[in-house]
Amino acid sequence: MAVCAAYFMVILDTTVVNVALPTLSRGLHTSTTGLEWVVDAYSLVFAAVLLPAGALGDRRGAKGVFQVGVALFALSSLACGLAPSTGMLIGARAVQGLGAALAVPASLALLQAAYSDQAARRRAFGIWGGVAGIAAGAGPVLGGALVTGLGWRSVFFVNIPIGAAGLVVGARHLPSTPSRPRGGDPSGGLTSVTALGVLTIALIEAGSLGWGAPIVVAGLASFVAAGAAFLVIESRAASPLLPLGLFASATFSAATTVGLLINLGFYGELFVMSLYLQQLRHLGALLAGVALLPQMAMAVIGSTASGRATARLGPRRPMLVGLSAGTAGLAALAVTTGAHLPYWMLVAPLVAAGFGMSFTMPAATAAVMEAAPDDRSGLASGTLNAARQMGGVVGVALLGTLVAQRTDFTAGLHAGLAIAAGAFGLAALLTFVAVE
Numbered sequence: 182m183a184v185c186a187a188y189f190m191v192i193l194d195t196t197v198v199n200v201a202l203p204t205l206s207r208g209l210h211t212s213t214t215g216l217e218w219v220v221d222a223y224s225l226v227f228a229a230v231l232l233p234a235g236a237l238g239d240r241r242g243a244k245g246v247f248q249v250g251v252a253l254f255a256l257s258s259l260a261c262g263l264a265p266s267t268g269m270l271i272g273a274r275a276v277q278g279l280g281a282a283l284a285v286p287a288s289l290a291l292l293q294a295a296y297s298d299q300a301a302r303r304r305a306f307g308i309w310g311g312v313a314g315i316a317a318g319a320g321p322v323l324g325g326a327l328v329t330g331l332g333w334r335s336v337f338f339v340n341i342p343i344g345a346a347g348l349v350v351g352a353r354h355l356p357s358t359p360s361r362p363r364g365g366d367p368s369g370g371l372t373s374v375t376a377l378g379v380l381t382i383a384l385i386e387a388g389s390l391g392w393g394a395p396i397v398v399a400g401l402a403s404f405v406a407a408g409a410a411f412l413v414i415e416s417r418a419a420s421p422l423l424p425l426g427l428f429a430s431a432t433f434s435a436a437t438t439v440g441l442l443i444n445l446g447f448y449g450e451l452f453v454m455s456l457y458l459q460q461l462r463h464l465g466a467l468l469a470g471v472a473l474l475p476q477m478a479m480a481v482i483g484s485t486a487s488g489r490a491t492a493r494l495g496p497r498r499p500m501l502v503g504l505s506a507g508t509a510g511l512a513a514l515a516v517t518t519g520a521h522l523p524y525w526m527l528v529a530p531l532v533a534a535g536f537g538m539s540f541t542m543p544a545a546t547a548a549v550m551e552a553a554p555d556d557r558s559g560l561a562s563g564t565l566n567a568a569r570q571m572g573g574v575v576g577v578a579l580l581g582t583l584v585a586q587r588t589d590f591t592a593g594l595h596a597g598l599a600i601a602a603g604a605f606g607l608a609a610l611l612t613f614v615a616v617e
Contacts, residue, residue: 183351184288185312187251190343191281192313194223194258195448195573196320196477199455200470201333208333209267213456214386217581220452221574222271225381226278227285228570229374232422235286235563236366243290244355248348250283255344262337289562293550294356300492303547307488310543317480317539321455325470369414369422376407377571384578423564424557433552433561435615436545439500440565441572442608443545446511446601447538449576451476453584453597454514461520461590475528476535483539490540496548497616500541504609507537508602515598519591537605548616576601 198205202216211219238246257276264270292309296302327335383400390397415421428434451473458469483503490499510533517526546565553561580597584590 183347183355184247184291185309186343186347186350187247187254187284188288188309189312189316190251190254190340190347191285192316193320193323193343194277194281194337194340196317196451197324197327197336197339199451200321200324200459200466200473201328201336202455203459204328204466205270205333209270211267213581213585215267215271217578217585218271219267219274220577221381222274223278223281224448224570224574224577225377226275227281228278228567228574229377230279230282231286231563231567231570232373232560233370233563234282235290235560235566236422237283238287238290238563239557239560242357243287243294244351244357246283247287247291247355248351250280250285250287251344251347251351252280254280254284255341255348256280258337258340258344262334285566286560286563289546289550291355299551302550303492304488306547306550307485307491307543310539310546311481311484311488313480313484313539313542315481315484317477319477321470321473321477322467323470325465325467328466366414366418366420366422369411369418372407372411372414373422376404376411377574379407380404381574381578384575384582387582423560427553427557427561427564430552431615432548432617435611436496436500436548436552437565437568438611439504439541439545439608439616440549441568442604442611443504443507443538443541444569444572445576445579446507446572446604447534447576448573449580450511450514450534450598450601452577453580453594454518456584457518457590457594461594472524472527473531476531479532479535480539483536484543487540487543491544491547495617496544496551497612499544500548500612500616501609503537503540503542503544504605504612505537506533507541508605508609510534510537511598511602511605515595515602518594518598541608572604576604 198220202219205211205219206216234246254277257273257280260273261270261277264273292305293302296305323339324336327339379400383397383404386394387397415423415425454473455469458464458472459466464472487499487503510530513530514527514534517530549561549565580600583597584593
């Protein structure tokens with residue numbers, strides 16, 4: 182319950198904000214690029230810090246790192262709700278990302294420690310994933326209701342009682358995990374943060390400045406250089422932040438890449454569909470949240486079903502089923518979505534996309550955690566979740582850029598949704614080839 186309360190809060194924040202964006206934009210006079218930063222400041226820091234946070238949990242013990250992360254997340258949520266300007270909000274969202282990065286890898290390491298039996302562990306991962314589905318599903322509707330009734334600031338205040346409950350229950354019931362002191366890798370951490378940061382800046386700014394702008398070109402070039410430097414540093418470090426030997430396992434490598442691809446597709450799609458429903462179809466925040474309910478409700482059902490299926494069948498087959506459904510749903514959205522399309526024609530594709538994401542993720546999580554040594558569980562979790570968050574950052578930035586840069590919103594929407602479908606299709610191919 183303690184782990185799931187914290188994870189619910191973290192995932193809720195990735196979706197509850199989306200339907201608040203237009204209202205937030207009017208309240209703080211924020212551009213589309215500013216809205217991308219409100220979303221991506223959280224995801225960027227979350228992704229960038231996950232690897233060192235996972236390693237920290239292994240070194241210092243998962244319980245303490247988890248509790249610090251949850252407390253930091255709740256306090257920064259209060260700061261978000263009180264933010265007087267876009268800049269202050271973006272800064273507070275970045276601190277939220279730091280808290281999430283500390284809590285999430287530690288949460289999986291705690292589950293790994295609590296359940297030694299493989300079937301029980303898979304069911305626990307399924308429940309963990311199911312909570313993510315519930316949070317993702319509740320986000321748009323809860324966000325719409327809060328924005329309509331109490332204003333956009335309330336979508337951040339809602340995290341405070343959830344975080345407090347997680348801390349109180351966790352203090353009494355979380356298992357202790359042994360600390361395993363290892364040397365640090367500051368150079369690896371710095372280059373990984375730099376690589377993701379400059380990539381995000383380049384993708385977001387391309388929407389308003391164009392792909393040929395100096396800051397965009399410099400950002401992409403810096404990403405390549407920092408990424409290459411990270412790989413060189415990790416291959417030579419005595420105690421690497423990310424031991425590259427983990428990727429000797431084809432299952433670990435493929436399932437981690439699947440996490441990146443499905444977050445790119447799903448969170449990119451959720452961002453642009455929220456804008457589509459409110460800007461092109463002129464729905465209010467609450468109705469936009471209700472319109473997304475078929476997709477988000479399937480996130481609840483699919484996550485819960487995936488845990489049971491993975492415990493019985495292993496991760497490969499549930500991943501293939503989920504990725505195939507997600508590809509079909511996103512492809513249908515890419516070719517049908519328009520200003521005057523009857524809403525009922527969106528329902529089946531939204532259901533397929535939501536089911537595909539949620540049925541895949543718990544199985545991919547089990548695949549990654551089972552492929553890694555127990556003494557690297559925090560790092561394995563950090564690696565998977567860093568990949569997922571990086572996918573979400575790139576998805577929001579890339580699909581948001583396509584919508585912002587095109588004079589025809591619908592053309593940018595279709596292009597972005599086609600990319601999302603392609604990401605799911607590539608993930609299905611990787612799973613078929615490499616996941617055992």
